[in-house]
Amino acid sequence: MNQIPSAPAKIELGHVTHLYLSTTRAFMAVKDINLRVEEGEFICLVGPSGCGKTTLLSLIAGLEKPTAGKVLIDGHVVSGTSRQVGYMLQQDYLFNWRTIEDNVFLGLDIQGIRSKETEEYALHLLDEMELADVRKSSPMQLSGGMRQRVALVRTLACQPDVLLLDEPFSALDYQTKLKLEDLIFSTLRRHKKTAVLVTHDLSESIAMGDRIYILSRNPGRINSEIVVPPTIRDTLPFDARNQEGFQDLFHRVWKEMEVVSDAAKGT
């Protein structure tokens, strides 16, 4: 243990390197990543395709073990998936053979913590997302935005402290996406969750995040870190886009992305 025991970060990655091995080659997905996320923070990872954003989420989620380096949550080494960490995928992946309600209870079933209380909490979340009246419906009857909201409830029902969001808005139409951004942003703030969002959408990363990490690829590394000023950080994503300074920040992130993409082309 090399950090101060009194104040471990919520998520900490120390010199994390991860390889994907196949018979033909060893591919370095990410190299020497150092990252610190404090409790309640919302950080965004952006970067060109193949820069290892999803790999980082898998490592934090405990789906994979880093080849080298350490992944810590609350100062403890991550060894496998845990209740503490929730994960949201690009698409909802609701189970069509279960009702909305049963989809939402999935995590409770898996973790063996289904009880009247946890069920009530999940249904309360469903209500918060304005989905109470579809609880007995089948996922097939819902629109894309509704389904993704159900997926969020499914994740939150297990009461994780950390939420990993892997481009959860990318499969939605623009209007739904903006609405859902606001909804998720305020829900996570209200429940004081720590979140890591992977996205391709630069303005989304500025509107939602407290800090933005820009990654380069081959191998995936952290190129730069941008701190979002409080005026933008504390407003809902939709309004944040109209805040003073948003455009300037967008151009900064854009420039950084250009640097990263050019560097990738050079190799």
Next chain:
Amino acid sequence: MQPKELESVHRHYLKEVRKTHTWVFTTQVILFLLFLGLWELLARTNTINTLIFSYPSKVWAQFWTQLLDGSLLPHIGMTVWETIIGFLLGTILGTVLAAIIWWSPFLSRVLEPYLVIANSMPKVALGPVFIVSFGPGLFSVIAMGCAISVIITTINIYTSFKEVNQNYIKVVQTLGGNKRQIFSLVILPATIPTILATLKVNVGLSWVGVIVGEFLVSQQGLGYLIIYGFQVFNFTLVMMSLAIIAVVATLMYQGVAFLERRLTSQFK
């Protein structure tokens, strides 16, 4: 467009659809009657050898006589029973085997060439082996009905297990699920449509196995009736058995198809 017009256009469309349905059905019935009529006619005019081909009215008379004197039902019952058991055994064993090799990627790699060989092997060739190991009777016939479907079931279901979208598995994993939960919560429910489709194929396969089994060894059953009729050169008996097999096998297939529709409606 007025709602009234809209309704009349729709009514017209429905009428057309019904008309096509009626036509198809009528043609099907006519075709069947034509076949029977032609067969009867050719036999009566001695154009075909009635000793070999028999003819519908004689087959029907044979059916009635045997049905009424009670000598037919035990044969039908026996064959249906053997087919159902063979079919269920084949499906259950195949599914269990598929689950085991899904569970252990190592085992699946080890067993791969054996499955290929077992699948290429014509299972009816194993007849003599079954007879000496299970005795000349019911068990050999069931073994044949099961053997013919078990390997192809294993292969089909295992393939469908592997084709389940990895992201569903990821959902369960990130919620903290173990391998057993991945199987029971995702793999199995997601592949129920495939398993039921396999069931439909297996009904047909089990009929093949059971009839061949009865050809080889049995004192009862529709396969036995065919072989017996052949040996005593009573082709009326043979034709009657064939007709019964056609009807009963179709009923069984429709039963499974009905089950499939009922159970998979929520997947579509």
